[in-house]
Every structure is written in C-alpha cells, then in structure tokens.
C-alpha cells in the first residue's frame with residue numbers, strides 16, 4: 001500500500017503550458033498520503049520577490065514553503081529524514097542549482113515530485129526544465145485547451161495589449177501589469193512569437 005504512493009529515489013514530473021492542471025495533478029499525487037499514517041510530505045514554491053523569506057502557506061493540505069528562486073539549495077535545509085515526498089511547484093522559476101538539489105534529494109532517497117511550465121512564451125525550454133524533464137523517471141506532459149479554436153494547447157502565449165509579445169521581450173516581467181500583459185494557452189497554429197528566428 002505504502003509503496004504505491006511513496007517511492008524512494010524516484011523523480012516524478014508534471015509539465016505543460018499554463019492552465020494545464022499541473023498544480024492539481026501535483027496535489028492529487030499526494031492526496032492519498034493524507035490517509036496513510038506516518039507518511040510525510042513537504043512542498044516548496046519559488047518566491048519571486050524578496051519581501052518575505054521562507055514564508056509558509058498552509059493552503060490546501062500541503063504546507064508550502066517559499067524559497068527564493070535564486071537559492072534553491074535552501075530546500076535541502078528544510079528536508080529532514082522524516083520526509084518521504086518532496087513536492088516542488090513552479091520549478092521552472094528556480095535557477096540552475098535546482099537540478100543539483102533534485103539529484104541530492106534523490107541520493108537521499110526522497111520521492112521528488114515536481115510541476116513546471118515546460119516552455120516559455122517563445123516556445124523554448126523554460127529555465128532548467130529541459131534537464132529536469134530528462135532527469136524525471138516518470139514524466140506526465142499535460143495540455144490545456146486553446147481558447148481560439150478549442151484544440152489541445154501545448155504552448156503558452158504572451159499577449160501585450162492584446163497582441164502577441166515580441167520574441168525579445170523578457171521571459172519574466174517583474175511587474176505583471178507591464179503592457180497590459182496576459183497569458184493564454186495556445187495550440188501550435190495559434191501560438192505566435194513575432195521576431196522568432198526560424199532555424
């Protein structure tokens with residue numbers, strides 16, 4: 001019973017565009033553990049600004065710990081022998097060191113479960129996702145629905161003032177309100193990146 005849900009040394013990943021249900025899948029993955037006595041899990045999310053370091057949020061049933069995206073190695077300080085599963089949300093925002101953190105957790109025989117955007121608005125690998133998806137022993141690629149045509153959406157479209165954002169605009173805008181910016185899931189046909197070079 002226990003081994004179905006807790007698999008020491010196994011890395012599991014959920015990837016996909018925005019609105020593809022990554023967070024829901026992550027929570028669903030650990031939901032059965034609530035009913036298994038003695039199972040322990042701990043969750044991390046990147047904190048994209050520095051207002052409060054390591055603030056915790058108890059939303060849902062996971063106690064999320066926010067760690068600076070520039071210091072993913074701090075995750076290791078929170079994970080103890082009592083934890084069986086380590087959840088990492090929005091893993092694409094962490095810097096390069098996140099790969100070594102995940103591998104160290106694996107060496108400590110933790111069951112790592114992460115969720116992240118596989119591609120940025122340009123349709124290119126987001127952060128370390130390419131490497132993390134390779135390191136995942138089990139990977140679930142999710143999709144959303146394209147609001148233009150209703151087909152499956154595998155990409156994330158950035159819109160600035162209602163128009164597709166240019167390739168050279170920054171990957172992460174500090175202020176989400178810049179240029180009336182918003183994001184939508186899109187199919188390949190409706191994913192548009194002006195200025196993208198075709199190789």
Ligand SMILES: [Zn+2]
Nearest residue numbers: 146149187190
């Ligand atoms: Zn479409």
